[in-house]
Each structure stands twice: as structure tokens, then as C-alpha cells.
Amino acid sequence: MATRRFAILTCMDARLDPTRLLGVPEGSAHVLRNAGGRVTEETLQALILSYQVLGTREWFLIQHTDCGVRLSDASLATVLTDQAPTIVSGAPASFSDLTTAVAADLARIDLHPHVPGEVQVFGYVYDVRNNQLLEVQPGSRVGK
Numbered sequence: 001m002a003t004r005r006f007a008i009l010t011c012m013d014a015r016l017d018p019t020r021l022l023g024v025p026e027g028s029a030h031v032l033r034n035a036g037g038r039v040t041e042e043t044l045q046a047l048i049l050s051y052q053v054l055g056t057r058e059w060f061l062i063q064h065t066d067c068g069v070r071l072s073d074a075s076l077a078t079v080l081t082d083q084a085p086t087i088v089s090g091a092p093a094s095f096s097d098l099t100t101a102v103a104a105d106l107a108r109i110d111l112h113p114h115v116p117g118e119v120q121v122f123g124y125v126y127d128v129r130n131n132q133l134l135e136v137q138p139g140s141r142v143g144k
């Protein structure tokens with residue numbers, strides 16, 4: 001394929017401009033956003049669709065410091081129960097440690113049975129104060 005194509009999963013936070021952060025050309029990336037940039041079954045389905053339809057071969061996961069949805073699980077459950085009780089079961093997990101969260105989400109992608117082995121997945125923590133991306137090393141890509 002002549003043109004590299006990308007998919008980016010990141011937080012809905014308006015301070016993040018993911019294509020600019022990664023320096024990928026405009027129009028070459030599918031950008032998925034949710035609260036926290038967490039990997040969920042729904043985002044996995046969208047990523048796999050992105051692979052099939054746009055032909056994305058590189059997926060980027062970006063979570064960030066100073067995230068408004070960085071609440072404890074208990075706090076998040078309370079907020080969601082108070083304000084939107086119907087979405088509690090589908091809510092992304094909150095996270096107290098970004099690197100651990102990114103690594104866990106990379107593993108979740110890696111272990112998913114429908115994620116094609118040729119897809120390369122990269123995880124980052126974006127530091128909003130320093131405007132820096134820190135790459136999170138994935139676990140092993142076992143059996144791909």
C-alpha cells in the first residue's frame with residue numbers, strides 16, 4: 001500500500017489534537033475518542049473496522065495526564081450513576097496510573113482474537129504540561 005494509514009484512539013479531551021501530536025498527515029487517520037481514550041469492546045470493533053475499510057495498519061493509543069476522567073472506579077461509578085445510570089455497565093474503566101492503564105489497554109488489543117497480526121500497535125502517555133509524548137512499551141506480541 002502506497003499510503004500509510006493510521007487509526008488513533010484517544011481521550012475526548014479538547015486539548016488533544018492527535019494527528020498533530022503524532023505528526024501524521026491530515027486525512028490519513030481514523031480518530032476514535034472516548035472518555036480517557038480507553039480500549040473498550042466498542043472501540044476494538046471500530047479499530048477492526050478501520051483495518052478492514054480504510055486499511056489501517058498502525059494503531060496509536062494515547063492517554064494523557066491531567067485527564068478529567070481520571071477518577072477512582074468508585075468515584076466514576078458514582079458520577080455515572082448519578083448522571084447517566086444507563087451507561088454504567090458500558091463505562092470505560094478509570095485509571096490511577098497512566099502507564100499501567102496504557103499497557104493494560106495494549107494487552108487488551110493484543111489479546112483480542114479478531115485483531116489482525118499484521119497491525120502494529122503503539123501506546124503513549126501525553127503530558128499536557130510539557131507537550132510530550134511518552135511511549136509505553138507493550139507487552140510481548142504473543143503468537144501473532
Ligand SMILES: [Zn+2]
Nearest residue numbers: 011013067068
Ligand atoms: Zn482525558
